[in-house]
Amino acid sequence: MAAVKRIGRELAEFEKSPLPHISAGPATDTDLFKWNVVLTAPESSPYAGGIFTLRLDIPNEYPFKAPTLSFTTKIYHPNVSNDDKGSMCLGILRSENWKPSCKIAQVLEMAAGLLKEPNVDDAVETGIAEEYKNNYEQFAKTAREWTRKYAK
Amino acid sequence: MAPSRSSRNSLQSVDLRALDYLASPSANLLCPICHSPLITPVQTRCLHTFCSACISLSLERSLTCPVDRKDLSHDDVTPAPIMIANLVNDLVVLCPNREKGCEASCARWLVESHVREDCGYAMVKCAKEGCDGMVARKDVDEDCVHEAVECEFCEFAVRKLDLESHLRECPKLSSECPHCAEPFLNPELSIHIADCPAEIIDCPASHFGCPYTCPRSEVDNHTGSCHFIALTPILQLHTERITTLELENKTIRQKLELLIPPRPLPTPSSSSSNPQDSSTNTGSSSTTRDMTSEMQDYTYHLYSEYEQLRSDVERLNAQIRELDVKQDMARINEGLRYNDEMTGMRAAINGLRMQLHWLVASRRDAPTPNSGGAGGAANRVGAGSSTNDGRRMSDSARQIVKL
Numbered sequence: 066m067a068a069v070k071r072i073g074r075e076l077a078e079f080e081k082s083p084l085p086h087i088s089a090g091p092a093t094d095t096d097l098f099k100w101n102v103v104l105t106a107p108e109s110s111p112y113a114g115g116i117f118t119l120r121l122d123i124p125n126e127y128p129f130k131a132p133t134l135s136f137t138t139k140i141y142h143p144n145v146s147n148d149d150k151g152s153m154c155l156g157i158l159r160s161e162n163w164k165p166s167c168k169i170a171q172v173l174e175m176a177a178g179l180l181k182e183p184n185v186d187d188a189v190e191t192g193i194a195e196e197y198k199n200n201y202e203q204f205a206k207t208a209r210e211w212t213r214k215y216a217k
Numbered sequence: 218m219a220p221s222r223s224s225r226n227s228l229q230s231v232d233l234r235a236l237d238y239l240a241s242p243s244a245n246l247l248c249p250i251c252h253s254p255l256i257t258p259v260q261t262r263c264l265h266t267f268c269s270a271c272i273s274l275s276l277e278r279s280l281t282c283p284v285d286r287k288d289l290s291h292d293d294v295t296p297a298p299i300m301i302a303n304l305v306n307d308l309v310v311l312c313p314n315r316e317k318g319c320e321a322s323c324a325r326w327l328v329e330s331h332v333r334e335d336c337g338y339a340m341v342k343c344a345k346e347g348c349d350g351m352v353a354r355k356d357v358d359e360d361c362v363h364e365a366v367e368c369e370f371c372e373f374a375v376r377k378l379d380l381e382s383h384l385r386e387c388p389k390l391s392s393e394c395p396h397c398a399e400p401f402l403n404p405e406l407s408i409h410i411a412d413c414p415a416e417i418i419d420c421p422a423s424h425f426g427c428p429y430t431c432p433r434s435e436v437d438n439h440t441g442s443c444h445f446i447a448l449t450p451i452l453q454l455h456t457e458r459i460t461t462l463e464l465e466n467k468t469i470r471q472k473l474e475l476l477i478p479p480r481p482l483p484t485p486s487s488s489s490s491n492p493q494d495s496s497t498n499t500g501s502s503s504t505t506r507d508m509t510s511e512m513q514d515y516t517y518h519l520y521s522e523y524e525q526l527r528s529d530v531e532r533l534n535a536q537i538r539e540l541d542v543k544q545d546m547a548r549i550n551e552g553l554r555y556n557d558e559m560t561g562m563r564a565a566i567n568g569l570r571m572q573l574h575w576l577v578a579s580r581r582d583a584p585t586p587n588s589g590g591a592g593g594a595a596n597r598v599g600a601g602s603s604t605n606d607g608r609r610m611s612d613s614a615r616q617i618v619k620l
Contacts, residue, residue, distance in 0.1 A: 166249035
């Protein structure tokens with residue numbers, strides 16, 4: 066299967082040159098299509114000190130179909146749906162934007178980048194996005210609180 | 218030695234995608250889709266290079282370039298420059314039989330012929346005539362391993378190839394028990410393992426929480442002093458009771474759910490008669506199950522009654538409406554009839570008036586000089602016929618006419 070080979074290759078590559086703040090790998094040894102991802106938030110963001118776990122689901126049609134990324138740790142973020150799914154809204158993961166040449170490492174890098182700087186123009190939680198734009202202090206306060214509560 | 222070369226050829230095909238490369242190849246030679254060095258490279262109109270198989274798969278899903286998402290069709294894909302193909306074909310790969318022991322490495326375009334003709338670990342047809350088995354090329358000149366040989370212990374015929382695995386389970390040989398290390402004949406081993414006295418087992422009451430483990434032979438010493446085992450009959454009883462209660466609770470909850478949401482309307486009025494039944498019933502049978510089924514029956518009964526009443530009311534409504542319509546029709550008919558009669562009366566009255574006119578006119582004409590005579594005559598006529606209703610009417614009609 067083409068997908069298995071490519072994922073294996075990407076995994077080997079990722080292990081050889083890991084990205085800062087990101088650790089990732091398949092959840093079980095038998096299933097390459099479900100990854101667990103752990104992000105440590107950058108110091109400059111309101112999430113500083115938080116450790117966020119995510120789930121990466123890779124479809125069987127990969128790389129022709131985009132993987133999906135969801136937070137299993139609750140996070141106060143404009144681009145992460147505030148429900149039990151915690152799905153992350155990432156531009157390159159949309160079916161109309163996805164390209165088979167995109168790599169999982171790039172996806173994870175983008176996700177880590179969103180922790181540093183949310184993309185308010187492409188938000189799922191519009192309320193949080195408004196607050197981020199108009200009342201950053203309040204946003205940062207809630208984000209810090211949630212981080213302390215859920216992401217320690 | 219002259220076995221034909223073809224009989225020494227391996228039928229094993231090489232999956233180029235699964236190959237491992239000696240050195241990690243330049244990122245420029247990787248296909249953007251499968252991320253491995255290009256295989257049969259092709260180029261698109263937008264000058265991106267892919268494996269031929271990868272771009273076909275991608276175009277099946279979407280007619281865009283997988284790199285820049287520009288429109289792309291199958292016709293826009295052409296073979297890549299030969300230089301690129303040469304570059305990837307010259308990459309040094311490890312033999313696919315490396316795991317079996319082959320340490321060869323060669324350029325990728327040579328690997329197929331290596332496996333087909335040279336690799337000592339590729340499987341080829343057995344050299345012995347009439348034998349269909351496969352054997353590694355390096356062993357092909359040795360004796361055929363597919364021949365049946367006799368096991369020296371059980372005298373059972375096994376293939377040479379399988380001899381090793383047979384010896385592990387030959388019924389005449391013994392193996393060690395994993396628990397007590399005693400040797401046992403293979404067929405008896407599994408029976409022994411089932412009750413080996415040295416096996417470490419849990420206390421028989423472990424499911425009630427006893428954490429004790431010991432060899433099977435010593436378990437009797439423990440059971441004498443184990444508190445959990447002493448309590449087992451009671452605990453068992455309790456578990457059974459809990460399960461029956463849980464079951465009962467579940468059925469009661471189901472009944473309750475059935476009863477609560479609809480809130481039947483006529484309950485208060487009709488419950489005054491039936492609950493006596495149900496209460497006496499529950500008193501006699503005294504099991505909750507009976508009561509709930511009774512309640513259920515009762516609710517159903519109420520429901521059906523309610524439905525029946527509703528249909529009755531509907532029927533009555535319809536009847537009333539029908540009667541209404543009938544009555545209306547009758548009234549209209551009656552009214553028409555009265556109308557007719559009225560016009561008849563009016564016509565009759567008009568006729569009478571005309572006659573009266575005529576009478577008055579003729580009387581006025583007859584005694585011309587005596588104008589008061591008309592009144593006097595009329596008075597006389599009125600006095601004379603005072604008992605007659607008809608005359609009185611015409612009398613008053615005449616006064617109107619006079620006026």
